[in-house]
Amino acid sequence: ETGVTQSPTHLIKTRGQQVTLRCSSQSGHNTVSWYQQALGQGPQFIFQYYREEENGRGNFPPRFSGLQFPNYSSELNVNALELDDSALYLCASSPPGTGNTGELFFGEGSRLTVL
Amino acid sequence: QKEVEQDPGPLSVPEGAIVSLNCTYSNSAFQYFMWYRQYSRKGPELLMYTYSSGNKEDGRFTAQVDKSSKYISLFIRDSQPSDSATYLCAVRNAGNNRKLIWGLGTSLAVNP
Numbered sequence A: 001e002t003g004v005t006q007s008p009t010h011l012i013k014t015r016g017q018q019v020t021l022r023c024s025s026q027s028g029h030n031t032v033s034w035y036q037q038a039l040g041q042g043p044q045f046i047f048q049y050y051r052e053e054e055n056g057r058g059n060f061p062p063r064f065s066g067l068q069f070p071n072y073s074s075e076l077n078v079n080a081l082e083l084d085d086s087a088l089y090l091c092a093s094s095p096p097g098t099g100n101t102g103e104l105f106f107g108e109g110s111r112l113t114v115l
Numbered sequence B: 001q002k003e004v005e006q007d008p009g010p011l012s013v014p015e016g017a018i019v020s021l022n023c024t025y026s027n028s029a030f031q032y033f034m035w036y037r038q039y040s041r042k043g044p045e046l047l048m049y050t051y052s053s054g055n056k057e058d059g060r061f062t063a064q065v066d067k068s069s070k071y072i073s074l075f076i077r078d079s080q081p082s083d084s085a086t087y088l089c090a091v092r093n094a095g096n097n098r099k100l101i102w103g104l105g106t107s108l109a110v111n112p
Helices: none
Strands: A005-007 A010-013 A019-024 A031-037 A044-050 A053-057 A064-068 A074-078 A087-094 A110-114 B004-006 B011-014 B019-025 B032-038 B045-051 B054-058 B061-066 B071-076 B085-092 B106-111
Touching: A005 A087, A019 A087, A019 A110, A031 A074, A044 A064, A074 A087, B004 B085, B011 B019, B019 B085, B019 B106, B032 B061, B032 B071, B045 B054, B045 B061, B045 B071, B071 B085
Parallel strands: A010 A110, B011 B106
Antiparallel strands: A005 A019, A019 A074, A031 A044, A031 A087, A044 A053, A064 A074, A087 A110, B004 B019, B019 B071, B032 B045, B032 B085, B054 B061, B061 B071, B085 B106
């Protein structure tokens, strides 16, 4: 069984640029959520997608946007990058029926550095 | 005040020691409590999940929740060098969402 995979693993951008991060969810998982983890911090919830629609969002500005595709894979897009966007971006998928457990399966993350 | 407080450590113990990791939270609406382990340069992996107050045991790991004092704990018995990682507590409300609120994580080193 293939786990959650994310790409790219590392990338460097400059301020003002745009970035797209990709996530393939674990087989059979229909909910995808994205988290931002700054160095030495716990992850911060960005948003989650279910059935190709955003159905939950944390305190992130609109320049953070996402998509979920029919195969449940997902993208995170960040426009107008700022230095503080430098972080590890984690994608997590969840199988059906785990709404009450919050069981998330994480990928290894995409480490974004903004210069 | 942060919704979840966790001492970042670092915590260093000898192999075989009992490790106690703790978090406090501020919102009594939180119903689900989780512990994740994160190795360096990896994503978090779920270790333990508990609902409401009580204890849950899984091998060398025991998770404990005390809702009256808003306090959650993870105990690791017979700690091993392979347990060296960052341990993150996470909480969430009831409902069909995946929004977890996390502590900072405690860095643990188990020395052989």
